[in-house]
Amino acid sequence: MAIVNGGTRTVSANLNMGGEKPKVVVIMGPTGSGKSRLAIDLASYFPVEIINADSMQVYRGLDVLTNKVPPEDQNGVPHHLLGTVSPDVEFTAKDFRNSAVHVIDGIISRGCLPMIVGGTNYYIQALVSPFLLDDSAENVGGGCSIYPGDEGLGVDLDECRDGLKYDHNHLKEIDPVSANRIHPNNHRKINQYLSLYYRTGVLPSTLFQGKAAENWGQADSFKYDCCLICVDASVPQLDEHVDSRVDIMMAAGLLDEVYDIYNPNANYTRGLCQAIGVREFEEFFRCYIPEGGCKKESAGLSPKNLMECNEILKENMRSILTSPCDGQPSLLLKEAVDNVKLNTRRLVRRQRRQLKRLETLFGWKIHYVDSTEYITCKVEDSWTAHVVEPAVQIIRSFLTDGSATETMKPHSSELIKKDLWTQYICQACGNKVLRGAHEWEQHNQGRTHRKRMYRLRKKCEGLSLLHQKLPPQE
Incomplete structure (x- = not known):
């Protein structure tokens, strides 16, 4: 080289x-x-x-x-x-x-x-x-499947959704240990674990314990x-930079891009629709785009008129973006941009x-x-x-x-010796669920948790002093 x-x-x-x-x-x-x-x-x-x-x-x-x-x-x-x-x-x-x-x-x-x-x-x-889930599943389960004829194909969750429940409760019934490890809204991981189980017959939790882990x-x-x-x-500095970058992206045509792929029935857990900056504009588009919109041939417009309709809508969107007006579309658009910045900072x-x-x-x-x-x-x-x-x-x-x-x-x-499966609950932080000793330790060291604990201790001390000063009841 x-x-x-x-x-x-x-x-x-x-x-x-x-x-x-x-x-x-x-x-x-x-x-x-x-x-x-x-x-x-x-x-x-x-x-x-x-x-x-x-x-x-x-x-x-x-x-x-x-x-x-x-x-x-x-x-x-x-x-x-x-x-x-x-x-x-x-x-x-x-x-x-x-x-x-x-x-x-x-x-x-x-x-x-x-x-x-x-x-x-x-x-x-x-x-x-x-180590990857599918690789280890083949070793643990011998590549077997509880569904004949699907060897090596995996389970297409969208096609099977009518016949099977792909949700956190279903995973909890099958494998409560792995369900405890996953947030109920983590649809990607839930789908992955259930797909693995239905394809191989191996419980995901068995792959993360013992020698495999x-x-x-x-x-x-x-x-x-x-x-x-x-x-x-x-x-x-990163916060300021990403906020500024979102503004630059908006000026460069971000909103037009998202408009072009907008679908009111989009699956935001799959493919490109998962990107930060897609789902955030959903409420704005629902309010802004007229019913039927200019998105499909079914709108009854010729391809040329359809293109002109879309260009008019895009031009109006850009005017809303720069307008000082505080109407509902303008407020929804500003909120969407703010959410893109917030989620990027997160x-x-x-x-x-x-x-x-x-x-x-x-x-x-x-x-x-x-x-x-x-x-x-x-x-x-x-x-x-x-x-x-x-x-x-x-x-x-x-x-x-x-x-x-x-x-x-x-x-x-x-x-x-990784503790990935123990579930911890922090009552001081609104019963926040932490999964694994590492997450729990990091949470305890976090500024938000320490501030909450400090306020709780002060509150308890105040209540204790108040109790001491109250006259005894007869």
Whole structure:
């Protein structure tokens, strides 16, 4: 493999010789931190090809909303799994793993460096982890199925929904242990577990306990030698940045994109409709689009008139967006935009928690570069000094003398003994349900919980003093 270094190419040291694992770089981090830009900038130093690991960017469509890097900004760097999947299908972590492995093999055969880039941590974990539900189910259950004739096909939940109940209560009847682990509104995971059970006859909870769970998520069993780099920034700066980015997206045509795919009967748990910024506009569209709308040929309009009708509606939407009027459509639209920002900020926190969990619970060693200063001041020298140059040094060190054992933290008994199934309930926080000792510990350390406990203690102390001062009753 050749490495670009100061405009010249030199041969790297023993990247895939003597039976060593091929080397792969993974760029992780919360949304808005600068992962895609860093990956493209690194192509000036290394002969990289980028594999997208964003669960919404894999789909075709909604390029503005999902913040895909446009071709003119890719600087000629090959991008894979970017806008290649039909927006109506469910592209699972296993689908990503299978597709990415094939792409990585092709990149390595061309003498280039595979670079996985994205914020969907469960995609990356599926690629890194030696354990996936379906793989272990085949080992535990022998690939058997309680439905004859569906071997290897899986269960299509939408087709079977009339005959079977795919909900949390049904999972609780079949496997109460795994149902306890899943939030009742986590339809994706509920569907996955029930599909697994009906296809293999194996209870999902059995796969996460005993021997099967010991290697789950452990990065040092990966078939590649991985260098994990996280582009991170302080949360307040990320909050401001993602809010500003949503405004930029709105100006770039986000609303038109969502209008084009709007369906009042959409399934928001499947495909591209899961993206933040789709469901949030549902109430606005229900109010704004006239009954029947201009969405289908059934509206009785010719294709030309249908197109003109849609353009008029879009133009009116844009005028609502910039209008100072406080009518119902304007209020609903403003609320939708605010919800997109709110849910994006929540995603930032969720992604950062997941990264910390990969470190503390699964032993991943992640190298961090900080984009806070650049996000705050937008000075190019800051981006180069604090993000690009440190990442280049990390990768150079990894390519020349790094190895899988040096990149990953060693296992310990504490890492292997994961309590993922115990359910905890915090009464102080409104009977909030926490699943697993790690979640419980993180919750207890959280600022919100500590504030609630402080107020409760003060309240109890006040009641105790009041009781002491009350005269005794006769």
